[in-house]
Amino acid sequence: AIGDQLVQLIAKAVHGVKLNNGLDIAIVGRPNVGKSTLLNALAGEDRAIVSDEPGTTRDVLSMDLEIGGVLVRIHDTAGLRDANNAVEREGVRRAKLTIDQSDAVFYVVTSQSDPLSDYVAGLTVPIFTIRNKIDLDSLSASVEPRPEGAYIQISARYGCGIDLLRTTLLDHFDLAGESDNTFLARDRHLNALRCALEALDFDHAQRYCDAPELGAERLRRAGYELGTLTGEYSSEDLLGDIFSTFCIGK
Known part of the structure; x- marks a missing residue:
């Protein structure tokens, strides 16, 4: 269901990018x-x-x-x-x-x-x-x-x-008149939505039954991409995520 909503949102964003650019x-x-x-x-x-x-x-x-x-x-x-x-x-x-x-x-x-x-x-x-x-x-x-x-x-x-x-x-280009189905998106917004949709593509869900950590990583990635749109994640958050995986002193 989330994937379907993202598909619809991406369609709106594509129009929004054209309106913006x-x-x-x-x-x-x-x-x-x-x-x-x-x-x-x-x-x-x-x-x-x-x-x-x-x-x-x-x-x-x-x-x-x-x-x-x-x-x-x-x-x-x-x-x-x-x-x-x-x-x-x-x-x-x-x-x-x-x-x-x-x-x-x-x-x-x-x-x-x-x-x-x-x-x-x-x-x-x-x-x-x-x-x-x-x-x-x-x-x-x-x-x-x-x-x-x-x-x-x-x-x-x-x-x-x-x-x-x-x-x-x-x-x-489906740009005639104003539409409630369009928002003024930027290219980075569209890229984030597409990355989130890709992360939530569970066509090979059976693979994650044996390795649930892979599915969890995909969910985390999708959450991060969507978080960049809402302002939940900033560049400092991104650096924190990167360095949190390092083991200092070893």
Whole structure:
């Protein structure tokens, strides 16, 4: 029963960590698909230079936004292509580094037939494929859930579908609105809960019938991990626990 409660608490903590730390989103895609226009649309102001000339964005442009009460860091990256000059190649390298460190990717395309780049297709984070410039094809904003994330049709230039994109992002991470099932956890809180759950994993309980001291040690460890959350154990307590096992003078 305690293990089940910890599982539920960990689920709440995962959401809490996201709320506390925020989300990092990388906007990626080929040159001239409207990545910088999308950044400006999400920001509600012109923060990135927009031009019809491919390769305008040479470096990563980052900004913090609040979406539905959640901190979201948006990173506008250089267009993914085989660059002809050293500056643009460096921009592409930095774009890939940003992608690797992001919680999700906004992959911008301008046609439904545009495939995922080989680099993006190999990612394990959620991928939101965003078909931009639907105004050129007289299409409506829409969203289609997909296993890897979602497929969303928007027009960043005219702001069509931007609210839909925001809602889809929060819904995917289950962060829409305030919930009584979430608390503002930190990474160390989450790690302590997971360690406690691991310590209480008695799938091999039969083993402890012959060696109850092993089971007792697991219970002690779980108690300690939970104690770090409640303030029962401090760093001094931890040092005391360590040195209490030493036999001084022998």
